[in-house]
Amino acid sequence: MNPLTLEDIRSKFDAFIEQAKSDPTSGEDILKEAYNQIEDALKGEITPELMHLADDIYTYMGKLGLEKRISLHRRYLKIASDNTERFWSHWQLVDTLAVLQRNRETVEEQIRLYHWTCEQLSDAYVLEALYDTTQAKCWKEESRIDEWFQLYEEASERLENPEVNRYTRCLFLQAGAEVSYANDRLDEALLEIEKLERLNSTLGLEHYFQFWLTAITTRLLVYSKREDWERFNQVFIKASTFLEEEIEKRDTGHPVDIGNLTWAAHDIGCCLLWSKKYNEARRFLQIAVDFGNNNAWSHFFLAVSIWASEKDREKTLYHLKTAQDYMLNPLNRDMYYQTFLETPEFSDIKDDKEFLKVLGQK
Structure with missing residues (x-):
């Protein structure tokens, strides 16, 4: 053979x-x-x-x-x-350590990667070395998030380089906004979003939708945390109108980007969930699931919103099991049990044998 x-x-x-x-x-x-x-x-x-x-x-x-x-x-x-292969491999190493919550190692490896990249590769790679939010969480866990922001400010000088493509600059600003929000730097989060919106100001640009959605979701989260419900509702109406119009287009036979529709439904649904608006979250996450989203997290977060809003045991178990059984779930298989334990909405069932069983626990 x-x-x-x-x-x-x-x-x-x-x-x-x-x-x-x-x-x-x-x-x-x-x-x-x-x-x-x-x-x-x-x-x-x-x-x-x-x-x-x-x-x-x-x-x-x-x-x-x-x-x-x-x-x-x-x-x-x-x-x-070569150096581009080394950068790719080192970035993947940092990312994997972060997913496994090996926080100290993540921080140490990311510092090595950043300084090596500054010496060996172009400005675009320097920005890429920092633009992952999962990795940034490890700095927070190690009480070193101020150091991350120092590197971010230093790296942001590369944004002025015209040789750095727009997509890389947008991803960098997106990370800055999301990490700022996660660390209660709400003014900074909005400032980075404003920079992102200026870069992403023309409808039809490649990746326009991705960064339009980032601006929507970050503003929802910031206004929710500030309990600024007037601004929150203004942004929510804008997002909800987009989804309703896209669904109507689809239902009447007009072409629609289903990927963008489900992406928006998932991300906005998550914002609503984290804002404890469970009924609204359930509606958006159900749209994501119904339109064939292959994101297992849509099922997990739909389960959270169902349990928080109506305590429907059968539906909650179904969506948790679906999330657990998804094969197309890069980096996150085996992670749902830990997330289940850390989810406050599930605190009353964290020892429930039926729930533990669907999450792969004996």
Whole structure:
């Protein structure tokens, strides 16, 4: 029998993705085959192509895959063929440590990555080294968030470089706004959003919708935290009108970007949930689920809003189980139980055996 090629393994992994897209709770057997094949391949020489494929497969393997990812990237960093490969690998290492909440290691590795990038790569890469909010949470947990903001301010000088593309600048400002909000720097969050809106001012620009939605959701969260319900409602009406118009277009046979519709329904629903507006959150998150959103978090947060608003046990269990069983859930498989425990709306059922069972606990 001829040995498997990378193309064979990639084909197997692609088959898993297609299977999981058609049925998001299926395909685990195909994924395990691809995983076993990539494990064998990694016993030989690690090429960039092999490394990227292994990283893709590990992403869907839950905590096991995340731990494997860390050791693989530490190994690859010693042999990466060029600086862009090294940056990619180091960024993935930082991100994986952050997802696993290994906070001290995340901070230390991100500092190394940032300073190395300043010396070795262009300004765009320097901005990219900082624009992830999950990584920034680790600085907060380590009581070092002020240092993160110092790096952010230093890096923001690169925004003036015309060689840095608009998308990278927008992602950087988006991160600044979201991290500012998460650390109660509400004026700063709005300031970064205003900068983002100026960069994203023309309808039809590539990625326009993404950053329009970022501005909407950040403003909702800031105004909610300030209990400025007049401004909150103004933004909410704008967002709600967009969704209603898009749904009406779809229902009357006009072309609609379903991806954008479900994305907006999910993100706005989450803002409403975090603002404790559970009935409204349930409506938006239900739209995201009904329109075929492959984001398992839509089901999880819909479960939260259902339980908080009506204590419907059957519906809540259904959506928690659906979230837990989703295969197309990069980096987050195995994470729902911990999030369940940390969710205040679930405090009255955190020891309930039926709920623990659907979350994979014995």
